[in-house]
Amino acid sequence: MTRVIWGIQAALFYLFTWLMAAMPQRYTRTTGHLIGRIMYRLLARRRKIAIDNIRQALPFMKHHPAWSGVFESAEEIAQATFINLGTSIVEVCRLYHGRGDELFDTMVVHGLDNFRRAKEKDNGVLCVGGHCGNWELISLSSKKYLDESVWAIVRKQNNPYLNTLIEKMRMVYGNKVIYTKSALKPMLGVIKNNGVIGMLTDQAAGEQNGILIDFLGRKAWALKAPVVIAHKTGVPVVPIFGYRDDERHVLTILPEYRLCGDRSEVGIARDIQALSHYLEAFICAHPADWYWVHRRWKRAGEPTV
Numbered sequence: 369m370t371r372v373i374w375g376i377q378a379a380l381f382y383l384f385t386w387l388m389a390a391m392p393q394r395y396t397r398t399t400g401h402l403i404g405r406i407m408y409r410l411l412a413r414r415r416k417i418a419i420d421n422i423r424q425a426l427p428f429m430k431h432h433p434a435w436s437g438v439f440e441s442a443e444e445i446a447q448a449t450f451i452n453l454g455t456s457i458v459e460v461c462r463l464y465h466g467r468g469d470e471l472f473d474t475m476v477v478h479g480l481d482n483f484r485r486a487k488e489k490d491n492g493v494l495c496v497g498g499h500c501g502n503w504e505l506i507s508l509s510s511k512k513y514l515d516e517s518v519w520a521i522v523r524k525q526n527n528p529y530l531n532t533l534i535e536k537m538r539m540v541y542g543n544k545v546i547y548t549k550s551a552l553k554p555m556l557g558v559i560k561n562n563g564v565i566g567m568l569t570d571q572a573a574g575e576q577n578g579i580l581i582d583f584l585g586r587k588a589w590a591l592k593a594p595v596v597i598a599h600k601t602g603v604p605v606v607p608i609f610g611y612r613d614d615e616r617h618v619l620t621i622l623p624e625y626r627l628c629g630d631r632s633e634v635g636i637a638r639d640i641q642a643l644s645h646y647l648e649a650f651i652c653a654h655p656a657d658w659y660w661v662h663r664r665w666k667r668a669g670e671p672t673v
Contacts, residue, residue: 374527374528374529374530375529377527377529377530378527378529378530378532378533381530381533382533384461385460385461385464385465385537386461386465387461388457388458388461388462389461389462389464389465389466389467391458393462393467393470396455396458396459396462397455397615399458400451400454400455400456400457400458400459401451401454401455402454403454403455403457403458404450404451404452404453404454404455405447405450405451405454406454407450407453407454408446408447408450408451411450411661414661415446415450415661417660417661417662417663418446418449418450418660418661419442419443419446420442421660421663421664421665422442422445422446422655422660423442424585424586424665425584425585425586425651426442426445427585428584428585428586429584429651429652429655432648432649432652433649433652434648434649434650434652434653435652435653436652436653436654436655438655438656439655439656445655445656445660446660448655448656449655449656449657449658449659449660449661450661451656452501452502452612452656452657453659453661455502455612456501456502456504456505459471459502459504459505460502460504460505463504463505463508463537463540463541464534464537464538464540465537465540466540468505468508468509468540468541471505471509471617472509472512472513474615474616474617475505475509475513475616475617475618475619476613476616476617476618476619477513477618477619477621478618478619478620478621479620479621479622479623480513480514480621482606482621482622482623482624483495483514483606483608483621485623485624486604486606486624487516487562487564489604490562491559491562491601491602491603491604492558492559492560492561492562492563492564492565492601492603492604493516493564493565493603493604493606494559494565494567494594494597494598494603494604494605494606495518495564495565495566495567495606495607495608496567496568496569496594496605496606496607496608496643497566497567497568497569497570497607497608497609497610497647498568498569498570498609498647498650498658498659499568499570499571499658499659499662500609500610500611500647500650500651500654500657500658500659501609501610501611501612501617501618501654501657502610502612502617503568503610504538505610505617506608506610506617506619507520507538507543507566508538508540508541508543509541509619510541510542510543510564510566511541511542511543512541513619514564516563516564517542517543517544517563517564518543518544518564518565518566519543519544519545519546519554519555519558519563519564519565519566520538520543520544520545520546520565520566521545521546521547521548521551521555521565521566521567521568522538522545522546522547522548523547523548524547524548524549546558546565552593552597555597556597556600556601559597559601559603560601565603566608567593567594569590569591569593569594569643570647570658570659570664571591571662571664572588572589572662572663572664572665572666572667572668573589573590573591573592574589574667575589575667577591577592577593578590578591578592579592579633579636579637579640580637580668581637581640581641581644582641582644583644583647583648583664583665584648584651586665586668587665587668587669588664588665588668589666589667589668590640590644591640592636592637592640594640594643595627595636595639595640595643596636598627599627599631599636604624605624605625605627605643606621606622606623606624606625607621607622607625607643607646607647608620608621608622609622609646609647609650610657611650611653611654611657612657620650622646625639625642625643625646627639628642
């Protein structure tokens with residue numbers, strides 16, 4: 369019975385993505401906004417999580433030098449976040465069915481030389497970022513703008529039929545995937561072969577593989593793997609973020625982050641904290657472009673401010 373349910377889920381997923389891809393491109397934005405508003409109304413639990421997260425982070429953000437000042441309330445940011453997610457869903461459906469060129473053409477890339485300088489070291493590149501803007505679009509555009517295929521670190525879907533579909537779709541533009549479970553060995557192999565890895569590091573880590581940092585004014589568990597791998601291999605760590613600017617997408621590649629050199633837990637915490645500051649600045653500048661709907665601060669205790 370489980371396999372039947374899995375098969376139905378995969379079929380419905382494929383049908384939905386196909387319908388979104390078959391739709392004329394000029395309706396992408398309108399449809400995405402509509403889906404986002406429906407999600408905001410119907411997904412009450414996720415809406416509540418987003419609003420609560422934003423409310424607790426807002427005092428910190430409003431005092432940050434990068435604060436955009438566009439929004440006043442948590443509800444405004446949450447609604448705009450869902451609209452961005454709805455639009456991204458439609459765009460990703462089109463990407464998964466090979467309709468990427470029309471979206472890639474809307475992209476602007478800043479800091480491409482930062483990536484090239486890191487790649488010239490011939491020791492691979494570890495691109496670290498977050499669930500910002502349309503992160504799938506940014507990943508799938510790498511062949512066009514970076515002239516590189518990226519190995520994306522992703523979570524395996526519980527439904528094997530759905531996982532197979534998504535995996536094939538993610539490889540349409542030349543990318544490959546490494547699943548989070550037992551990811552270390554293949555990641556080391558990619559780095560050894562001067563490959564490029566893309567890792568989103570902004571979700572709550574467990575205590576065994578994470579380290580406690582300050583994030584948007586509150587304590588949060590952050591994944592320490594990027595710094596540990598960089599110490600082990602010497603791979604350059606390059607922060608990358610994307611955001612939506614009206615009808616175009618902007619990809620920003622920052623200069624390589626230089627590790628502090630201390631390999632102790634204290635040093636790792638210092639480097640992870642420093643990397644998190646890049647994400648904090650991005651969120652303050654583009655608050656509706658981050659994935660507020662997950663429980664980023666779980667297991668970490670009370671707010672620090």
